[in-house]
Amino acid sequence: MFLSKLEILGFKSFANKTTINFNRGITGIVGPNGCGKTNIVDAIRWVLGEQKTTTLRMDKMENVIFNGTRQKKPMGMAEVSMTIVNDRNILPTEYSEVTITRRIFRSGESEYLLNKNICRLKDITNLFMDTGIGTNAYSVIELKMIEVILSSKTEERRRLFEEAAGVNKYKLRRRLSLKKLDEVKADLTRVNDIVSEVEKTVRSLERQAKKADQYTQIQSVLKEKEMELSEREFALFHRKKSEFKNEIAELLQSKDSIDNEIRNIELELINLRSKINEVDSELQKKRNELAKNSEELFNSQKNISVSEERLKSLKSNHTRIEQEINDFNSQLEDNQSSIDESKIEIEKLKTLLLQKENEINAFNEETEIKRNDLEFFRTELKKSNEEKFELIKLLNDKENLISNLKKEVENNQANIEKLNAKILNTTNSIAKTVGYIDNLVIEKEEAEKKLRENNLQINLREKEKAELEETISKLKSQELDKRTFIAGLKEKINFLQTLISNLEGISKGARVLLENNEWTKKNKNIFADLGDTQEQFRFALEAALKSVLNNLLIDNIEDLQNAISYLKNNDLGKASFYLLKNKNSKKSFLDSIISFSTKRKIKKISSDKNFVGWAKDFVETESKFKPFFEQILNKIAVVKNLESAISLSKMFDDFSFTTLEGDLVQSNGIVEAGSLPKEDETLFGRKQLLENLKKEFPNHEHELEKLVSEINSLELKLSEIDLRKLTEHEKLISNDIANIEKQISQLEFEKKKADEEIENAQNEIQELASKTKVIEAQLEEIDIEYQKLITTKNEIELNVQEKENHLKIFEEEFNHKTTEHNQRKIELERIKGQIINLENGINRSLQNIDTINSGVEKRKNDLIKNEEETNSILEILDETKYKLDEITLTRNKLIEEEKIISDELSKIKSEAQKFENQLNELRNQRQIVSDKIYSLELKENEINFKIENIIQHIKENYNAEIELKEFDDLDTFNFEEVAQEVQRSKEKIKNLGPVNLLAYSEYEEEKQRLEFLLKQRNDLIDSEKDLIKTINEINDTAQKLFMDTFEMIRQNFIKIFQTLFNPGDEADLMLEENVDPLEAKIEIMAKPKGKRPTTIELLSGGEKTLTATALLFAIYLVKPSPFCVLDEVDAPLDDANIDRFTKLIKEFSSNTQFIIVTHNKRTMEAAETMYGVTMQEEGISKLVGVRFEEIPEYNEPQ
Known part of the structure; x- marks a missing residue:
């Protein structure tokens, strides 16, 4: 590849x-x-x-x-x-x-x-x-990785070895298995917690299911009795409701009858008031006619008086004319004879005439004054009469107004009395309603107080529950931590027990001697098991004693020889020993040769700021073994860190220094340092640590039991906190409060309505009272005005009478003056005539007779005219008197008619008052009937409320609709006894406390869940065992594979190193002792010939490169990589080393x-x-x- x-x-x-x-x-x-x-x-x-x-x-x-x-x-x-x-x-x-x-x-x-x-x-x-x-x-290797591979940090180095050994997949599997094991343990802990909770829940639900069964039986009896009671109450209330309705219907009929009578009387009153108005109007009309008649009577009387005065004057003239005629006749007879006398008489008459003329002139002025006074008094009298008639008219208006206002006051007072009666009735009704409301408010306050107390109890219970739950949660967390700690402690104890039993970390020779009893029958101890120390000094003493921890203690030479012979004969390697006798002698010898210089050094070291103490002082052991530790640790000081140890080592080269992290700087220059060792990897005090842990274990288990007991106690207390009962009680109280509030609301609505009626009535009364007050004020003002008018009228009448008297006197005086004036004028004229006659008589003696005759004729004509005027005046006077008689008759008739109309008005008013009284009585009767209807309606509403409560109660509690049935035993049915039975059933339910009606199904569900969880827990326990077994197998396989690979790489490294350097050069790979090989440090030792570096970091760059190359190719010999990338790795090499480098690469290029x-x-x-x-x-x-x-x-x- x-x-x-x-x-x-x-x-x-x-x-x-x-x-x-x-x-x-x-x-x-x-x-x-x-x-x-x-x-x-x-x-x-x-x-x-x-x-x-x-x-x-x-x-x-x-x-x-x-x-x-x-x-x-x-x-x-x-x-x-x-x-x-x-x-x-x-x-x-x-x-x-x-x-x-x-x-x-x-x-x-x-x-x-x-x-x-x-x-x-x-x-x-x-x-x-x-x-x-x-x-x-x-x-892939680059130059900087050479430094990394050869540095004191061995992680990168380990990765190369693990890759070559092929243990990565095992470590991955182990890591995953450990992770899975932790998850399984956590799951098991959670499942155990859940199982504990579910077991409690199942037991609790079983109790609840039994209680639910008991509750169902009681509830069935309660429902039967309460339905029986409610149906009869329902029927009884409906019967009462029907009775109330019938009574209300009868009262309504009676009220309608009264209302009909009231309407009839009100119609009669309306007719009567119409008649009163008509009669009153007719009376007013008659009074107006009477006033007009009085005015006509006054005018007629005045005309008669004037005519009579004129007749008197005419009569006087008539007498005078007749006298004159007689005188003319005498003058005719005596004319002739008296001509002479006339002349004399003329002179006399002239003198007399002058005197008379003076008198007449003076009299004329006086008469004119009298005339003016008479006209003035007549005018004043006329004005006074007119004022009197106006005042009489005004008095009539005032009397009518007073009558109307008094009538309105009476009506207002009657209405006020009715309204006061209504207010009184409504106030009584409100007082009853307020009483009901007050009672309900008290009930509500008591209910709210109960609700607050209940809520307080709920809050207290919730707070108590929350506190308990929080405490339980904390305790469970502590329990979980304690279980985890105990599990870890147990695992640690087992692990230490395994280490001690398997003699892990002990050299091969020592382990063989400890396991075998053939060489001695005595107890066998190694140095590591003889003492102990505090945890903070364990790593320091472990490092200080590392070289002697595997040494066996031998107390005599024979046992020492037997042990060595046993190892040699069986080819079992070597072991280190401590001979007790030698140790004692050495200790005594050392104590005797401590010099003054050493003591000074000890003093200086002790004064260093990083000095912790002397290693021998931190050992805890039996007194017989103490000298051995003192001898070994005599010149070893414990300091805080490696820097201090190195610094002090340079100053005091005959002392060794160890740190709290387990680093060691020896007096011979060897430095042992690196990562912090694990606590379980230490040998010193391991047995004592195990014993201490075993002693601690029961205490922790006891603490766990206390925690579990406390949790169970608190959970029991928590389960006893029943909020459902308080919540249901809260619901019942809330429902009661809601019902009370509903009643209060209804009553307050009725009260508000009644208050509004009272307010309206009071407003109406106030308005009527205000109107009445205004009217009474008007009446007072009008009465004052009326009295004033009466006074004025009396004064005017008195004034008129006085003026009439004065006028009569003045008229008499004026008439007297006029008569006297006329007489004087006549006398003056007579004198003038006499003078004229006498003056002319002399010259016209004969013609005088003609003149006298003419005068006689003239007087006769005057007399005729006077008689004609007298006759005319008499006719007028007769006519006026006749008219006056008619007016007087009419006045008398009008007075009689006015009295009849006034009597009729009084009669009609009296009749109207009787109807008013009847109307008031009927209204009172109607009010009484209305109050009875209102009272019955309240009772009916109360019955309806009770019926509604029954319907709502049955619907809410039993989800049923109550039907109206007929019962023959309603009158004989013992409601109180059945109600007591219902109450007893409720008390039984109340005594039961909160009931979970779903307990049956929940019990079955939780039971199945418990079975499922128990099965899961068993599966988890099996998984835990399997994972532990798998981890152990992986550890064994990986350790064997790693150690085999390591040994092969080590041999290859030694060979290749000598190839790249010189045959005499030394190199080796070393694993940290007494540590899990899969975690142990890998040390590289490289010593080119002629050099003795303490660490590989002191090598030159080329030496480091060749050393790393040697290690790399040593790995390739064991497990070659398909390809290798070298990035300027050869940069530090000289030509000679380059040739070695390329030669080695060529050798390996056939496979890589x-x-x-x-x-x-x-x-x-x-x-x-x-x-x-x-x-x-x-x-x-x-x-x-x-x-x-x-x-x-x-x-x-x-």
Whole structure:
């Protein structure tokens, strides 16, 4: 099998597709620095699945893609394919040629292909496992790996050996098996926990199932009794409801009858009020007619008075005219005789006339004043009468208004009384409703209090449950940790027991002597079993005592000789011994020769800051063995770290120093250091450690039992916390609260409705009272005005009477003055006439008679006119008097009619008041009936509520519909006894506590689950045993395979090392003792002739390279890799060593294909095929190849 072809595209500097064909033998790859030679090696690593970007000299994987140059763009993908010819069927596949491909894209996506089929990296890793090919195998070696292989860190070195031994697959199997074992243990722990829980659950469900059966029986009886009780209550409530409905119907009928009567009376009242209005209107009309009649009467009386006065005047004139006629006649008779006398008389008369004229003028002024006063008083009287009539009219209006307002006040007061009665009734109803509400609120508060207490209990229980669950969880976690710890402790004890029983870590010779009793019958002890130390110093003492731990203690020379003879005779190797007598003598001798200088050194070492103590002081042993430990550990100090140990060793070269991590710097210059050993790998105090662990084990088991007991106790306590009962109780209380709230809501609605009615009534009362108050205020104002008007009327009437009296006096005085004035005028005229007559009588004596006759005629005419006027006035006066009589009769008639109408109005009002009283009484009766109806409706609603509760209760509790049935025993049925039976059944159910009705099915399910889990647990236990057995088998197989391979590589390494160096040079491979070979360190010892380096790190670069090459080819002799890539490994070698190097490569090239990247010409000479790598185009690698076998032989010219 060999690498036949490598195809590179877009990988690093190989932008173009490059195919490299490899042949068997040696292939050299050459070229200047930076041309991309190592990129070929990286390509091989990368296609084999390398994941470390540092190994590929990159910071991230996408950078392996060609990044472009000035002339060429970057590529989006890199691809490498490697073809291997599988002609010896080393690879586990039927194909004779295997091609693996790896691609990566700039997006970060990558893929692997096996023979052009998509596969996983794991598939490629498994394909090359234990073949020597792989990213961690020895198929690719570069110069820096030489340092790694030869460094003090042995991990890389181990990988080479494991790859050669083919134990990787075993280690992988062991790792997977251990992982599987851990998973099985974890699963087993979980299953055990689950089984424990399920067992408890099954037991609990079994109890619950029995309780559920008991609950079902009680519930059946409860349902039967409660249905029986509910059906009869349902029927009884329906009967009561029917009775209430009948009573309500009768009351409604009665109310309708009362309403009809009220309507009839209201109609009568409306008619009466209409009549009252009509009569009142007629009365008002009569009063207006009466006022008009009074005015006509006044006018007629006034006209009569004026006419009578005029008649008096005419009568007086008539008398005067007659007198004048008589006088004229006398004058006619005496005219002649009195002419003379007349002249004398004229003189007298003239004097008298002058006097009379003066008197008349003065009298005229007085009369004019009287006339004016009379006219004024007449006008004032007329005004007063008009004012009086207006006032009477106004008084009538006020009386009507007062009457109407008083009537309105009475109506308002009646309505207020009705509304107050309604408010009183409604208030009583509200008081009852409020009482119901208060009771319900108290019930609700009590229920809410119970609910809060219940919720508090739930919260407390939930908190207690949460705390218990948290405590249980913590305890279970502790239990799991404790079980894991005990399992680990048990495993550790078994492991230590196995180590001690098998004498693991003890040298072959010592083990044989310990196991065999033929050489002695005494107890046999090795030094490792004689003492112990604290854990922190175990590694330090292990390192300090490492050289003597396998030594057997012998107390006499005879036993020592017997032991040595037994080993020699049976060819069983060698063993180390400690002779007790010698030890004691040595100890005594050493104590005697300790010098002052040594004590100073001890003092200085003890004062160092990194000094921990002297090793001998940390040993715990019997007093008889203490001297031996003191002797061995006399000059060994324990320090904190290796740096301090090395530093102190240089200063105090006759002392040895060990560290807490198990590193040792001996006084002879040997340094033992490396990784921290495992606790179980130590020999010193192993038996004591086992004993201590065995002593601790029961304590831990006891602690586990305590934890389990505490968990069981808490789980029992947790199971006793029953939240379901509290939750159901909460639900019942919540339902009660909801029902109470529903009732409260209904009652509050009714109360609100009643409050609104009261508010409306109060508003109406307030409005009526306000109106009444306004009306009463108006009445007071009107009454005041009315009284004022009465007073004014009386004053006006008194004023009118006074004015009439004054007028009468003034008229009498005026008439008297007028009469007197007329008389004076007449007398004046008479005097004038006498004078004229006397003056003219003298001149017209004869004509005077004619004049007197004419005067007589004139007077007669005046008398006729006077009589005519008198007759006319008498006629008018008679007519006016007649009219006055008619007006008086009419007035009397109107007064009578007014009284009749007023009496009729009073009668109608009285009748209306009777109807009002009847109406009020009927309304009171209707209110009583309404209250009874309301009370019955409340009872009916209560019954409906109870019926609804029964229906809801039966539906919620039994999912059934209750039907109305007829029962003959409703009146005799003992409801209380059945209710008590129901209550007793409920108490039984309550005493049962929470019941899981699904317990039957859950019990069966959990039981099946338990059986399944028990089966699973048994399977897991079997799996655990099988895995432990498999791990042991893998360990045995891998250890044997590794040790066999190691021994072969060791022999090969020694031979090849002497070939590469000189025959006398020393080299060897050593495994760390007393450690699992699969985990032990591999030490390389290389000592070229003439040199004695303490470590291989002190070798030169060329010596390191040859040593590593020797190791590599030693591995190839055991398990050759199909191909080997060497990247400038020969760089440190000189020409002589190069020849040895190439010679060795040529020897191995028959079995292994070598691909060497080199700059060395001698190495190039060894190559059969040569590839040159150049960069004709900047940044792009190009390959040029030549096979030397194809070049014709060159003959020098003769």
